[in-house]
Amino acid sequence: MSLAEKLDRYNMEYWDFKNSKIDGIHKIASYPAPMVAPMQHELLQLLVDENPAYHKMLDPFHGTGVTLVEGQQIGLEVFGIDINPYAHIIALAKLEKYDPNEIQMSNEILLQHIEVLKKSGDYTIHCFDNINKWFRNDVINDLSVIRTAIMLQNNCKNRRYYWLCFGEIVKKYSNTRTSTFKLHAKDEEKIKNMENNIYEDFKNKIEETYKLIGYPPLGKYRLECGDSNSIMQKIPKETFDIICTSPPYGDNGTTVTYGQFSMLQLLWIDSNDFQYDISSIDNFSKLDSLSLGGTLSRKNAFYCSQLVNEYIEKISPHKRKKIMQFYADYENSFRAMTRLLKKGGRMVLTLGNRKVDGIEFPFTEINVDLAKHYNLSVEYVITRNILNKRMPRKVSRLSDGQSVSSMSKETTLLLKKGCER
Numbered sequence: 001m002s003l004a005e006k007l008d009r010y011n012m013e014y015w016d017f018k019n020s021k022i023d024g025i026h027k028i029a030s031y032p033a034p035m036v037a038p039m040q041h042e043l044l045q046l047l048v049d050e051n052p053a054y055h056k057m058l059d060p061f062h063g064t065g066v067t068l069v070e071g072q073q074i075g076l077e078v079f080g081i082d083i084n085p086y087a088h089i090i091a092l093a094k095l096e097k098y099d100p101n102e103i104q105m106s107n108e109i110l111l112q113h114i115e116v117l118k119k120s121g122d123y124t125i126h127c128f129d130n131i132n133k134w135f136r137n138d139v140i141n142d143l144s145v146i147r148t149a150i151m152l153q154n155n156c157k158n159r160r161y162y163w164l165c166f167g168e169i170v171k172k173y174s175n176t177r178t179s180t181f182k183l184h185a186k187d188e189e190k191i192k193n194m195e196n197n198i199y200e201d202f203k204n205k206i207e208e209t210y211k212l213i214g215y216p217p218l219g220k221y222r223l224e225c226g227d228s229n230s231i232m233q234k235i236p237k238e239t240f241d242i243i244c245t246s247p248p249y250g251d252n253g254t255t256v257t258y259g260q261f262s263m264l265q266l267l268w269i270d271s272n273d274f275q276y277d278i279s280s281i282d283n284f285s286k287l288d289s290l291s292l293g294g295t296l297s298r299k300n301a302f303y304c305s306q307l308v309n310e311y312i313e314k315i316s317p318h319k320r321k322k323i324m325q326f327y328a329d330y331e332n333s334f335r336a337m338t339r340l341l342k343k344g345g346r347m348v349l350t351l352g353n354r355k356v357d358g359i360e361f362p363f364t365e366i367n368v369d370l371a372k373h374y375n376l377s378v379e380y381v382i383t384r385n386i387l388n389k390r391m392p393r394k395v396s397r398l399s400d401g402q403s404v405s406s407m408s409k410e411t412t413l414l415l416k417k418g419c420e421r
């Protein structure tokens with residue numbers, strides 16, 4: 001039975017995963033718009049069942065690493081890229097795995113260190129630009145104690161685990177609103193009334209998280225933090241059997257500000273324990289402008305889909321440049337992905353159509369067009385209702401003050417490259 005015939009046997013509503021919630025390992029940290037783990041698992045399993053020779057998978061926009069973890073669980077060797085160091089930190093913890101006994105012992109030492117530092121006052125108060133806007137003084141003090149205690153731990157891998165836990169506590173006790181991914185301070189009254197249970201929350205977090213991560217490590221993985229276009233250029237062609245990803249649907253600034261969502265955590269976490277370019281967090285909007293479509297006049301598209309030209313005509317002239325830039329960056333990534341896919345390999349893209357000026361950007365159709373142009377055949381299309389995605393109803397605001405609604409449907413395209421292996 002062909003893959004399409006197997007997929008035909010599913011009821012389309014099945015893919016909504018109505019009752020599924022973020023669970024297990026994927027619960028350890030929060031990040032915008034994570035993918036549905038059981039769906040990724042099932043699709044990858046179908047691909048591997050169809051062709052047991054598949055063993056290398058790439059996700060060039062890995063976010064929280066949902067696809068990487070699910071790929072690893074079914075025995076694939078996984079390679080992930082993301083420009084956002086916070087996404088990198090989360091995915092790394094999930095793939096690296098932690099020995100529960102070792103973490104338990106290390107937790108005790110860390111908690112003792114925290115107590116000693118609290119009593120002695122021998123810690124450094126952390127500081128960065130505008131810290132007082134985003135954190136209350138007592139919060140800065142308590143987070144500084146924990147930060148110093150983590151830095152005193154000898155084992156770098158364990159420190160990475162603590163940074164992940166710490167990042168979640170930093171976010172919880174920051175003054176930013178939870179109703180938007182952008183940095184936007186809460187009302188003064190709310191900030192004043194926020195209860196401080198930092199030490200207790202951190203203790204609970206480190207004692208609970210490792211139980212979700214699972215042990216021992218399952219297979220080979222590699223993660224890179226940086227621009228996927230540049231990183232993909234350096235990988236030999238036809239390296240991967242499967243490329244499975246959910247790319248950004250538009251530039252971060254006007255769709256999902258992954259960078260702003262992550263900045264406060266990153267400003268507290270010690271970057272020396274990770275491999276990423278520290279200049280990417282130089283200022284609060286840097287990460288978003290480094291992301292796809294974030295910088296105007298970076299590169300031109302090689303193949304400009306007619307659908308993009310038609311779309312551009314329909315929206316306000318001052319918004320056209322941004323859309324073109326996003327498309328150009330995305331098309332570069334698409335081309336790089338097809339170069340890295342082996343002949344007979346599969347590309348699985350989960351996509352959404354955002355609106356600009358109330359008009360839907362036909363990102364799915366544009367991807368179908370790109371697929372044809374780059375010699376990939378469309379094997380199957382799944383459209384699902386997004387029921388549980390971690391997204392505020394309105395995700396962002398454009399410069400003209402209009403809100404952009406978050407997507408309520410997404411499409412998964414199953415593409416196949418060229419001739420059989």
Ligand SMILES: C[S@@+](CC[C@H](N)C(=O)[O-])C[C@H]1O[C@@H](n2cnc3c(N)ncnc32)[C@H](O)[C@@H]1O
Pocket residue numbers: 031032033034035060061062063064065066067081082083084087226227228229245246247248249258290291292
């Ligand atoms: C839709 S999210 C991925 C969601 C993800 N699949 C998950 O499960 O969470 C898109 C990701 O693309 C990343 N991104 C945007 N531009 C990038 C670039 N130029 N290079 C690498 N990653 C980029 C963002 O940081 C974000 O994490």
